[in-house]
Amino acid sequence: MITLDxxxxxxxxxxxxxxxxxxxxxxxKLGLIGxxxxxxxxxxxxxxxxxxxxxxxxxxxxxxRLSHMAQEVADTERSALDYVLDGDDALRVLEQKIARCEDxxxxxxxxxxxxxxxxxxxxxxxxxxxxxxxxxxxxxxxxAVSDFSGGWRIRLNLARALMCPSDLLLLDEPTNHLDxxxxxxxxxxxxxxxxxxxxxxxxxxxxxxxxxRIVSIENEKLVGYTGNYSGYERQRxxxxxxxxxxxxxxxxxxxxxxxxxxxxxxxxxxxxxAQSRVKQLERMEAIAPAHVDSPFTFTFTASDKVSDPLIVLxxxxxxxxxxxxxxxxxxxxxxxxxxxxxxxxxxxxSSLIKTLANTLEPLTGERVTGEHFRLGYFAQHQxxxxxxxxSPALHIQRISPEASEQKIRNFLxxxxxxxxxxxxxxxxxxxxxxxxxxxxxxxxxxxxVLLLDEPTNHLDxEMRxxxxxxxxxxxxxxxVVSHDRHLLRNTxxxxxxxxxxxxxxxxxxxxxxxxxxTEHNRRSQAPGEAKPKAREDAASKPVSGDKKAQRQxxxxxxxxxxxxxxxxxxxxxxxxxxxxxxAQVEEQLADTSLYDDSEKDRLQELLQxxxxxxxxxxxxxxxxxxxxxxxxxxxxx
Numbered sequence: 001m002i003t004l005d006x007x008x009x010x011x012x013x014x015x016x017x018x019x020x021x022x023x024x025x026x027x028x029k030l031g032l033i034g035x036x037x038x039x040x041x042x043x044x045x046x047x048x049x050x051x052x053x054x055x056x057x058x059x060x061x062x063x064x065r066l067s068h069m070a071q072e073v074a075d076t077e078r079s080a081l082d083y084v085l086d087g088d089d090a091l092r093v094l095e096q097k098i099a100r101c102e103d104x105x106x107x108x109x110x111x112x113x114x115x116x117x118x119x120x121x122x123x124x125x126x127x128x129x130x131x132x133x134x135x136x137x138x139x140x141x142x143x144a145v146s147d148f149s150g151g152w153r154i155r156l157n158l159a160r161a162l163m164c165p166s167d168l169l170l171l172d173e174p175t176n177h178l179d180x181x182x183x184x185x186x187x188x189x190x191x192x193x194x195x196x197x198x199x200x201x202x203x204x205x206x207x208x209x210x211x212x213r214i215v216s217i218e219n220e221k222l223v224g225y226t227g228n229y230s231g232y233e234r235q236r237x238x239x240x241x242x243x244x245x246x247x248x249x250x251x252x253x254x255x256x257x258x259x260x261x262x263x264x265x266x267x268x269x270x271x272x273x274a275q276s277r278v279k280q281l282e283r284m285e286a287i288a289p290a291h292v293d294s295p296f297t298f299t300f301t302a303s304d305k306v307s308d309p310l311i312v313l314x315x316x317x318x319x320x321x322x323x324x325x326x327x328x329x330x331x332x333x334x335x336x337x338x339x340x341x342x343x344x345x346x347x348x349x350s351s352l353i354k355t356l357a358n359t360l361e362p363l364t365g366e367r368v369t370g371e372h373f374r375l376g377y378f379a380q381h382q383x384x385x386x387x388x389x390x391s392p393a394l395h396i397q398r399i400s401p402e403a404s405e406q407k408i409r410n411f412l413x414x415x416x417x418x419x420x421x422x423x424x425x426x427x428x429x430x431x432x433x434x435x436x437x438x439x440x441x442x443x444x445x446x447x448x449v450l451l452l453d454e455p456t457n458h459l460d461x462e463m464r465x466x467x468x469x470x471x472x473x474x475x476x477x478x479x480v481v482s483h484d485r486h487l488l489r490n491t492x493x494x495x496x497x498x499x500x501x502x503x504x505x506x507x508x509x510x511x512x513x514x515x516x517x518t519e520h521n522r523r524s525q526a527p528g529e530a531k532p533k534a535r536e537d538a539a540s541k542p543v544s545g546d547k548k549a550q551r552q553x554x555x556x557x558x559x560x561x562x563x564x565x566x567x568x569x570x571x572x573x574x575x576x577x578x579x580x581x582x583a584q585v586e587e588q589l590a591d592t593s594l595y596d597d598s599e600k601d602r603l604q605e606l607l608q609x610x611x612x613x614x615x616x617x618x619x620x621x622x623x624x625x626x627x628x629x630x631x632x633x634x635x636x637x
Contacts, residue, residue, distance in 0.1 A: 001025045002047070002168070002196070004222070007056035009042060016042055018220040019056070026167075029190070029197040031207040031229060034217030036432055036460055040200045043217075044068065044170050047198070060168070067166035069174060073145060073153035080148070080156055081141040084127040087160035091120050118165075130159040133185040134178070135345040139617050142572075142579045151177035151380075162189065169193065172200045176457050180483040181345045184514055202461045204229045205485040296436075296466035298414035300376070302476040303446045306335050307370020310449050310477055311356055316365025318348065318355050321595075322607040324363055325351045329503050335448065338478045340488045342506055342513050343498030344520060349481045350380060352498060353453045356479065376447030378455045383434045388427040392417045392437050396444055415440045416463075431458035439467065448476035456484045485510050568627045575620045582613040 002024040009017040016039030024030060034040050045051035046058055048068055060066075067087070076083065086092060098111050115121065131141055134155045140148075145156060154177045161169065175183045183206060190197060190210045201207050207214070207229040214225040214232040225232040311333040319325035325348040333339075333356075341349045354360035357377045358367065379385075387395065392415075393408050412422040415436045426434060435458040442450070450471070456464050464487060471478060471491040482488055489510060497506035497513075499520070506513065585606055588594065594603050 001061075003057070003059040004046075005057045005059070007046070007058065008054045009039060009046070009051075010054050011039075011042065015220055017053075017217070017222070020220070020222045022215060022222045022224070024196060024198070026196055027194070028213060029193075029211045030199070030213045030215055031211040032198060032200050032215050032217075033207075033229075033232070033461065035462070036430065038217040040217060041172060044172055044198070044200070047168075047170060064167035065165065066168045066170070067161045067164035068170040069161040069172055070157045071154070071172065073157055075146045077144045077146055079142045080131060080136065080145060081124065081127055083145050083156055084130060084159045084163050085123055087163035088118075088123065088165065090165070091115075091118055091123055094118060094120065127159070127163055130162055133182065133189065134159055135182045137346065139579075139614065142575050147583075155182070158186075166195050168196045168198070170198050173202065174199065175201060175203045175206055175483055178483055179345055179349075179454070179481075180342070180485070181517060183483040184517065202456070202459060202464060203484055203486075204461060204464075295416040295418075296414065296463050298411075298440070298443060298466060298470055300443050300450065300470050300474040300476070301446050302448045302474060303372065303374045305372035306448050306476070307372040309334050310370050310373050312366075312368040313355070313362075314366040314368070316355070316367070317363040318351050318360070319363055322610070325501070326498065326503060327501050329355075329365070331356075331503070333449065333477050333479070335477055336475060338491060338493040339480070340492035340495050341479065341481045341498055342495050344517065347498045347500075348503075349498045350453055352503065353451050353479065353481060354379075357451050373449065374445070374447045376442040376445060376450045378438060378442060378450075378452045380453045380457075382438045383431065383458075386426060386434055386437065389425050391423045391425055392440065393422045395437065395441055399441070399444060411444065412440060432460055432463065435459055436463060443470075450474065450476060450478045450480075452478070452480040452482070454482055455480070456482055456487060564627060571620055571623055571627065575617060578613055578617045578620060582610065582617065585610045585613060 002022075004020060004022040007017050007020045007022075008015075009020075014037075032040050032043065042051060046053055047060065048066060078086070094111065094115055098108070098115065101108050101111060119126075128138075128141055132138070136152075136155070145153065148156065158171070158174050161171065174186060178186065183203070187206060187209050190199075197211070199207070199211060209228075211228055213227070214229060216223045216225065216232065216236075225235050227235075309332050311331070313329050313331040316329040317324045317327045318329055329352070341352065343349050351360060355362055355367065357375060357379075359377075359379070390398075392412050393405070396403065396408050396411070409422055417433075417437070417440075426437065429437070435455075439455065455467065459467065464484060468487050468490050471480075471487075478491060480488065480492060495506035495508070495513070497504050497516075506516075508516070589603075589606055589610065593599065594606070
């Protein structure tokens with residue numbers, strides 16, 4: 001087990017932990033929570049041996065193998081698949097030994113036997129399945145890590161951590177850059193993980209479904225709560241309700257939620273969804289007291305004037321030059337409509353949001369907005385649009401030069417930009433603080449339509465709760481894509497399913513969608529799902545005493561599998577060449593002069609080459625996966 005005994009930790013002038021105690025038993029799945037800056041990541045660094053405590057002792061069994069999710073990725077030309085495989089250090093060391101071995105007899109046979117014990121023959125297939133589960137297309141497996149954006153590189157770090165056989169797995173915000181589908185897949189993977197798991201997460205549903213214990217950093221102590229995150233909220237609420245000041249705030253929030261429930265019941269038209277939604281909202285009455293001391297209080301005030309409809313999409317094909325993502329889309333967005341977008345990774349949810357926001361031109365069809373349409377748009381990469389040299393106050397002053405300093409101060413205070421913090425340049429702000437500012441800028445404009453594409457990335461639990469309540473009070477239309485199921489359940493009334501090139505109504509709940517997604521993935525993906533592998537001691541596996549027979553069997557197996565392994569190597573080489581060709585074509589397509597009328601023929605030629613390369617790459621990857629499956633069936637995997 002893991003023991004933290006009288007741990008004290010100070011960073012600069014701030015005390016994070018004082019005489020803190022914690023015991024973690026083997027196989028426990030634990031969620032670590034606390035306000036930003038309370039010391040969660042520092043605690044992880046102590047467990048990893050990267051940071052020493054000022055006093056006290058940290059004991060972790062010496063034989064345990066640790067795996068953790070790094071927050072940064074070096075700019076490397078290694079393929080995504082190789083980068084993930086690098087997560088299994090023992091496998092890579094053994095592969096190097098085999099490559100250097102000049103003895104084709106007993107030594108080599110022993111190395112191959114060790115490779116089998118490490119499940120080395122299935123390593124590539126398992127790495128590919130991890131990538132697939134986290135949303136990477138098969139065409140991405142051979143792309144260089146340097147080709148991916150920051151969010152996708154974080155996904156690679158997550159896959160690499162899962163690839164490593166471990167007794168202790170540390171994950172810091174693993175769902176931050178995941179969509180709903182990848183989050184659901186990760187939940188299932190972690191539920192089956194046999195080792196000890198510590199997670200820092202601000203996704204309450206994710207914590208509810210994965211962990212069985214919560215440790216909260218409160219007043220420089222590690223306070224344990226039995227059960228999942230909902231259990232923590234109930235227990236904390238009971239404690240806070242005993243305090244008169246907390247009780248008064250609690251009653252205000254409960255009254256607010258009861259009023260919202262009444263509003264919802266009056267509008268509900270679908271019995272199944274209404275029943276599920278009301279249960280969630282009633283449950284929020286118990287949640288509210290656990291958040292009475294939240295520093296966030298803000299609203300989305302809708303503009304006074306409104307049009308009906310607000311946005312209309314007519315007979316629209318949505319996508320990019322040469323590639324339609326969605327076809328024949330027809331939508332009519334009315335005031336006060338609340339829509340959640342569901343659909344598999346890459347199906348076109350963000351493309352639909354961008355088209356509604358008019359940042360992506362449709363291929364065909366028409367977009368019409370009402371006379372009084374006023375948009376509030378939070379894009380996935382919204383933080384990149386902020387001016388890092390400007391303060392939160394200056395961002396607002398640029399929108400409304402006539403606004404008084406006191407009005408701006410009061411407004412920003414609701415987003416916890418207190419005092420001088422509101423006038424500091426944001427270049428050193430955390431991702432969470434930048435996300436709060438981006439939401440503040442939207443709220444300041446008083447829109448009547450909110451388009452939100454993963455708005456909770458980087459937000460902590462308290463801010464997510466405040467955002468949920470602000471959306472509940474908003475009188476305008478809401479269209480949201482999010483992996484945060486708690487926010488979705490409590491802010492939207494209806495669902496649209498974006499899948500197979502179409503946008504259609506989804507008459508069900510999030511649980512129904514999970515079942516739909518499982519069946520959809522089963523039909524579309526032949527390979528099985530990667531299973532988590534806890535570290536196993538090689539000595540515990542049965543080994544034949546007849547070494548000569550063992551060597552002969554290993555040699556015979558290698559001979560039998562040789563044609564298949566050669567085929568796999570040939571396909572990998574072929575995929576590498578196709579990826580290079582595709583990169584060259586896409587580099588040419590990036591030339592803006594190519595889209596002049598005079599270059600129309602050249603553009604069509606390059607688009608055809610791009611399509612041909614992608615088709616050949618898909619065919620090669622399909623053959624590679626089939627060969628890997630055949631290798632496994634023959635006992636070589």
